[in-house]
Amino acid sequence: MADMLSTNISENFNIISSNIPSNFNFIKREIYIGENILCYILYISGLSDKNDIQETIIKPLLSSTISASDSFEGISQDLIKKYIYCPEVEATTSIKKICTEILSGKSIILIDGHIYAIICNTVSSKYRQIQESTTEKSIQGSKESFVENIDVNISLLQRKIKSSEFRMERFTIGEKTNTEIVLTYVNNIIDPKVLENIRTKIINISTPAILSLGFLEQYFDDNQYNIFPMSKVTEKPDKAAFDLLEGKAAIFISESPSALIVPATFIEFFQGFEDYSDKTVIASFSRILRFIAIITIIILEPIYLILLYYNPELFPYGLTTVIISSRQNIPLPPLLEILAMDLAVEILREGGIRLPNPIGTTLAIVGGIVIGDSATKAGLVSYATLFIVAITVISTFIIPNYQMALTIRFLRFPLLILGQLFGFFGLLIGLYLIIIILVKLENCGISYFAPLSPVRFTDMYDVIIRAPLKKVLVQPRSLRPSKKTKK
């Protein structure tokens, strides 16, 4: 493919059209302007706004009186400055750029006998309206959420952070998809080392396609087998703005209604955004409840299994009689009994996600009741086991972040197996291993387990308890690795 345009309009068109994948919606509109100068207006139907093309390009061009001999700065510059109404216009000679811009919805004006083409931003703005998020419900905060238009998303964020330090950097990634990526941050808040780390990671991404934020998210994780989420995805502009003001960056990709927040630390996955709108004591109570829930999810089932299988003598007398009576004639060993119920719950959960919302909820409720009831009545599962599994499953719903909830849910399976193999010793090594893994994880130069390790006492106001806002609304020291002293 030739790199630059030539003066032959047909040749230019042929090269461009051979690089545009679609042919039926790739439109060429021929017009004569001024003194019979042939022009092609190229665009992709559906991606570009036809009304916009008609009003801001075709109409003014057809009424133009330009002639090649009159032109002082070149025809393209004259057209841009005197005739074209479109607000975003530029001239180029690069065929590669022309092809990329056509595919993103812009219109191209090719002029016969001229090596410059004019790119006009006529991207169709027919996108989903800004609506309330369905996955992140807000009780007190703003209801708006991001949409599939990257410019709208950035403007939503800019409306929240009216600062001259708000910065944006544009990248194009994906050899086949040429996905537009915008990195946003607040310049004097984000740590330079963290920013450089993020930038390097984006630049180093080498992939044929980035189709969703999930694709991009995985490139921010140095260890591809790591189970802990290293970045947060949010649909809410207020949440993204809050994170930016803490010293993080928000990354948007075209056609995605969410922002990717990097870097994320382990603890913040258990902090709900609503915590900052609630009263201190109430918010702290919710936080403590969440941490109790996490411990419950991870160790309740393994402890129950170990007590049943290896150390029944550790049940107090009163509880022993209850457990024995509930487990009489149960044919399955405790591990299989727990795993069977856990798997049933996980399958119901997966099914619930894939189905439309009302049906999914019904399936989860009815399925849960029916399976639980039938399993106990059939004598396959004891009431005590069902109770333990139910408590664990309910506890998983309290984790505010879906990705982290999945990870925490997953963790109980290896612990169950370790418990089955080695009893309390297995549980001990399992939990110690989780600690080792967590403290070794680093995210864009920041310790993943901060501020618990390395300990930052000044950041502890917003970990298990949520201190009054004046103590919380300062940039966490954990996110400033290059600054050794307190601001």
Next chain:
Amino acid sequence: MKKYRNEITRFQYMYIVQGSMIGVGILSLSSTVCKTAQQSGWISVLLSGIYPIYVVISSCLIYKNMDYLNFNKLNQKIYGKVISYVLSFAFILYFLSFSAFVISGFTNVLTFSTTKFLPYYIILFITSFITYLSINYGLTYIGRVSEIIFPLTILLLLIPLYFVNRGDITNLLPLISSFDGILKAMPDTLFSYSGVEICFLIIPFLSKKDKAIKYGILGSLITIVLYTLTILLIINYCGWKLTSKLQYPFLYLVAGAEIPVLSNFEPIFIFFWGNKIFHTISVGGFGCSYLLSELFNISYNKCSIILTVLIFFASLFLIPEYNRSQIVNTVLPYMIIFIFSWSLLTLIISYIKRGASK
């Protein structure tokens, strides 16, 4: 090659010092001291606390005098090349035996209590493997783990506090049985404080070296208070005669109370204490791997693997508990004497050399 980092913060240093001493001693110490010092055993433990405090102070002063050179260079500058090799080798042996003593003691306790069903070699193997995973990325991550594990020390302290009102204060009276007995029991308590010698290696890795003494002393004091209070409460609950006859009086104590959901504190205690033990072994393991790596110029990660294998095989000889006790009682006094003499001599020479350089 794996990247490893050794830099630690002052708080991490404090937690490492504190955690390096919590080993098997916490379970059996009361029995040992009560045999000689009777109901005044806790006073022996308190007085022996002078040893870790001496170690943290002397190590800080030695490094301060020698401009925070690393352990090998420090020895070379003071004693010359040949002797420094011998000294490094002696310290490698010390940390290796220390880790093996703790690992085997931990295995013995587990096979005695909640994990009777597991063969000892499986516990040894898994614990050795965990040690490798803890140390293979360097001291920085051991420091980070110690920060997470530290709150468990407080919880460990809370368990015996549950028994405050359940004992009999007359078990502790008269407060002083005999001065002779108290002094004689002191050397036996030193094993419980061993591990603190890691200070002799890690001070150069502190990111901020000022106030290292303060943080070291604070770390030591926490362990001294934990030990003293534990022994005091055990004697208060069981009386010195029973305490001296039990193998692990602390386990007897925690098994003596019924709480809701669990019949006693034993599994909870094993869980908290087990985490501390993993940390203690990691600290010893790091000391050994680091010195091996410096002495033979082998990569740190390879040394971690070698050490893990060595610990595993060394620990096999220390099962069951009477084997271990016998070897510990024979070997450890010499080791403590060696370390004490080395530190005293090095402190004096380093002070003189500092004076000379000025």
